[in-house]
Amino acid sequence: MIGALGEICAAKREHVAACRASRPLGVLEAALPGAPPPRGFARALRAEAEAGRPALIAEIKRRSPSRGLIRADFHPPTLARAYAAGGAACLSVLTDCPYFGGEIGHLVAARGSVGLPVLRKDFIVDPYQVVEARAAGADALLLIMAALGTGQAEELEAAAHGLGLDVLVEVHGEAELERALRLRSPLIGVNNRDLWSLRVDLATTERLAPLVPADRLLVCESGIGSHGDLERMAAAGARCFLVGEGLMRQADVAAATAALLGRVPA
Numbered sequence: 001m002i003g004a005l006g007e008i009c010a011a012k013r014e015h016v017a018a019c020r021a022s023r024p025l026g027v028l029e030a031a032l033p034g035a036p037p038p039r040g041f042a043r044a045l046r047a048e049a050e051a052g053r054p055a056l057i058a059e060i061k062r063r064s065p066s067r068g069l070i071r072a073d074f075h076p077p078t079l080a081r082a083y084a085a086g087g088a089a090c091l092s093v094l095t096d097c098p099y100f101g102g103e104i105g106h107l108v109a110a111r112g113s114v115g116l117p118v119l120r121k122d123f124i125v126d127p128y129q130v131v132e133a134r135a136a137g138a139d140a141l142l143l144i145m146a147a148l149g150t151g152q153a154e155e156l157e158a159a160a161h162g163l164g165l166d167v168l169v170e171v172h173g174e175a176e177l178e179r180a181l182r183l184r185s186p187l188i189g190v191n192n193r194d195l196w197s198l199r200v201d202l203a204t205t206e207r208l209a210p211l212v213p214a215d216r217l218l219v220c221e222s223g224i225g226s227h228g229d230l231e232r233m234a235a236a237g238a239r240c241f242l243v244g245e246g247l248m249r250q251a252d253v254a255a256a257t258a259a260l261l262g263r264v265p266a
């Protein structure tokens with residue numbers, strides 16, 4: 001693999017090897033019974049969508065390879081509470097370190113300060129990371145089809161489901177969507193950002209939404225900056241929305257979240 005995604009996944013494999021050496025899988029597994037029970041990530045999204053409200057997954061994201069530093073004033077528990085106050089249905093927390101400035105501790109801290117279900121947002125390439133996610137209290141994780149073979153994705157999904165984690169399966173093209181639909185997860189994320197070139201185009205969701213079967217829940221990801229963008233994506237058929245930068249750049253995160261959802265005048 002070449003490009004941004006290839007580089008990140010190669011670095012991730014090395015990182016996982018180092019983690020495994022310092023904290024063997026058996027140690028992580030021993031921590032699982034002490035982890036807080038899963039909160040039902042897919043269930044929370046479905047409840048919002050069925051009530052006719054846009055279901056927001058609000059993301060805690062310090063930096064990114066394409067945008068550099070996004071938020072200097074970065075305190076995950078405060079951000080989690082602001083998102084909950086603004087009306088988010090779920091949280092997403094970046095736990096990748098070198099590229100996104102995250103760490104697993106951010107997820108633990110954010111989750112501990114609110115009652116919302118939390119997605120571990122990372123580049124999951126190894127079953128070790130699935131156990132690590134659940135041991136830290138994650139309620140769901142992301143699988144990126146562009147980074148995984150179908151068999152590998154199936155194996156990681158089975159591991160996640162086996163631990164009670166929900167899975168958001170991410171695609172950004174027709175071939176990836178076709179492979180994603182062979183998995184069991186009801187949550188299909190269409191990423192408007194191409195993870196190879198890092199370019200964002202909301203038309204990606206418009207192109208792929210008609211190809212997502214009605215029994216799956218479509219999550220529109222990336223590049224949503226306003227309530228108008230959200231309405232455009234809703235018109236394309238999305239009922240769930242994953243938003244990071246557009247909210248992370250605002251001084252008043254709770255007010256910005258409510259405005260994005262159209263709960264107060266924008």
Ligand SMILES: O=P(O)(O)OC[C@@H](O)[C@@H](O)c1c[nH]c2ccccc12
Nearest residue numbers: 191221222223224242243244245246
């Ligand atoms: O900050 P944005 O443009 O609102 O995007 C959020 C989220 O979709 C994005 O962070 C993301 C989607 N899929 C990913 C995979 C890895 C890292 C990051 C992502």
